[in-house]
Amino acid sequence: MSDHVVAVLSGGLSHEREVSLRSGRRLSAALRSVGITTLEWDADSALIGRLASERPDAVAIALHGGQGENGSIQTILEMHDVPFVGSDSHACRRAWDKPTAKSELHRAGIRTPDWVVLPHSTFRELGAQAVLDAMVAKLGLPLILKPEQGGSALGVQVVHEAGELPAAMVGCFAYGDTVLAEQYITGTEVAVTVLDTGEGPVALPPVEIAPQGPLYDYTARYTAGLTTFHAPARLTETDADAVVELAISAHKQLDLRDVSRTDAIVTAKGEVYFLEVNVSPGLTETSLLPMAVQAAGRSLGDVFAALIEQSLTR
Incomplete structure (x- = not known):
C-alpha cells in the first residue's frame, strides 16, 4: 500500500464542513501511520482539475452532508474512473434520502418508527395548522422532526406538546424544504458500523450513545463531555445480536458497499427500530465509527487501508 497515493476528500460547502475537515x-493521519501517502483535498471547484493533473490511485471520502453523501461526488469519481472507498452513487442517493431508505427497509420487514413526509409547500397551500393537526392525529406525541436529507442531527427537533410544533417546524425547515416527522421512540440509542472487505458485511461492536440532554443533537455529537459513549453498548446478548442483524440487513438491502453506520433504538421491550443509515460516517474524536473500530481491537488506519486496497481491485 505504501506505493499508492490516496486523496482524502473533506470540507465541501455543506453545513457539516467543519466536522468534515x-x-x-x-483519516489522513491514520493512513499515514500505516505508510500510505495522502493528499488532503477540499471538495471545491479545483477538484475536477486535480483529478486530471494529480490523479490519485484512490480516493477516501470524508465528506459529510450534501455532495459527500448524496451521490454527487461519487458520480464525479465514477465519471473519471477513479477508485474510491464507499458506496456507489446510486446506493448513496437511496441512503441519503431518509424517507426512501425507511420505505425500502420497511417493505423488507425492518421495523422503523411510523412517519410522514411533507414539503414546505403543503403547509403553505393547505394551511399550516390543519396539516399540523393531521400530523399529530396520525403520529401522536411526542414526535421528532428531521430534514428529509442531511446529517449530524442538524435541524432535528423533538416535540412533546402540540403548541411546540410551529416553532419546531420553522427550525427544521431552515435545513431543508421537506420535513420527515416520526414517532418518537424511547430506549437505548446505538450505532452499528458495518464493514465489508470482500467476504460479506460484518458488524463492529455496537456503540451506545447516552447524551446528557434529551437529544443527541449537533452540539452533543461534537462537543467533548456532553455525551457518554459505551463501546461495546450495554445491551443484552439478545438485543446486541438483534441490532447487529438490523445493521447488516440495512447495509445489504440498500446495496451499500465497504462501510456504513446504522443508527437504531432498542426499547426496554427489546424492540429494535431502524432510524437512519450513514454512508460516510464521521471520523472525529467524538465520532462513533472510530470508537467501534477501537472496541474491535483494530486501528482506523488498518481498516481504511484494507478498504482502499479493495477499491483498487474493483
Whole structure:
C-alpha cells in the first residue's frame, strides 16, 4: 500500500464542513501511520482539475452532508474512473434520502418508527395548522422532526406538546424544504458500523450513545463531555445480536458497499427500530465509527487501508 497515493476528500460547502475537515485530518493521519501517502483535498471547484493533473490511485471520502453523501461526488469519481472507498452513487442517493431508505427497509420487514413526509409547500397551500393537526392525529406525541436529507442531527427537533410544533417546524425547515416527522421512540440509542472487505458485511461492536440532554443533537455529537459513549453498548446478548442483524440487513438491502453506520433504538421491550443509515460516517474524536473500530481491537488506519486496497481491485 505504501506505493499508492490516496486523496482524502473533506470540507465541501455543506453545513457539516467543519466536522468534515476534522474527519479528513484524522483519516489522513491514520493512513499515514500505516505508510500510505495522502493528499488532503477540499471538495471545491479545483477538484475536477486535480483529478486530471494529480490523479490519485484512490480516493477516501470524508465528506459529510450534501455532495459527500448524496451521490454527487461519487458520480464525479465514477465519471473519471477513479477508485474510491464507499458506496456507489446510486446506493448513496437511496441512503441519503431518509424517507426512501425507511420505505425500502420497511417493505423488507425492518421495523422503523411510523412517519410522514411533507414539503414546505403543503403547509403553505393547505394551511399550516390543519396539516399540523393531521400530523399529530396520525403520529401522536411526542414526535421528532428531521430534514428529509442531511446529517449530524442538524435541524432535528423533538416535540412533546402540540403548541411546540410551529416553532419546531420553522427550525427544521431552515435545513431543508421537506420535513420527515416520526414517532418518537424511547430506549437505548446505538450505532452499528458495518464493514465489508470482500467476504460479506460484518458488524463492529455496537456503540451506545447516552447524551446528557434529551437529544443527541449537533452540539452533543461534537462537543467533548456532553455525551457518554459505551463501546461495546450495554445491551443484552439478545438485543446486541438483534441490532447487529438490523445493521447488516440495512447495509445489504440498500446495496451499500465497504462501510456504513446504522443508527437504531432498542426499547426496554427489546424492540429494535431502524432510524437512519450513514454512508460516510464521521471520523472525529467524538465520532462513533472510530470508537467501534477501537472496541474491535483494530486501528482506523488498518481498516481504511484494507478498504482502499479493495477499491483498487474493483
